[in-house]
Amino acid sequence: MSIEQADMLHGLGAADAARLTALGSRTHVPTGTQLFELGSAAHDVYLIERGRIALTLPMRIGARQEDVLVEERTAGQMVGWSGSFLHTASR
Numbered sequence: 001m002s003i004e005q006a007d008m009l010h011g012l013g014a015a016d017a018a019r020l021t022a023l024g025s026r027t028h029v030p031t032g033t034q035l036f037e038l039g040s041a042a043h044d045v046y047l048i049e050r051g052r053i054a055l056t057l058p059m060r061i062g063a064r065q066e067d068v069l070v071e072e073r074t075a076g077q078m079v080g081w082s083g084s085f086l087h088t089a090s091r
Helices: 014-022 081-089
Strands: 052-061 064-074
Touching: none
Parallel strands: none
Antiparallel strands: 052 064
């Protein structure tokens, strides 16, 4: 997937897409890494370039707690929208 194919860039011209992507930085996230915890402050928006991210919620099942899959995000999709909304709302 190329950055230009990302959901968040649909409808933007090339110059606007370039300005938006220039605000970010590329990072490699190893398999199994937790990007953020439920209820934590939202600071980041992640654009998935390759692979997938599982969005889970902690739920009590019987006597134990498990992370239950709610949704998966794949290449071209984003995670962490609330971080962008918080940032723009504070302007």
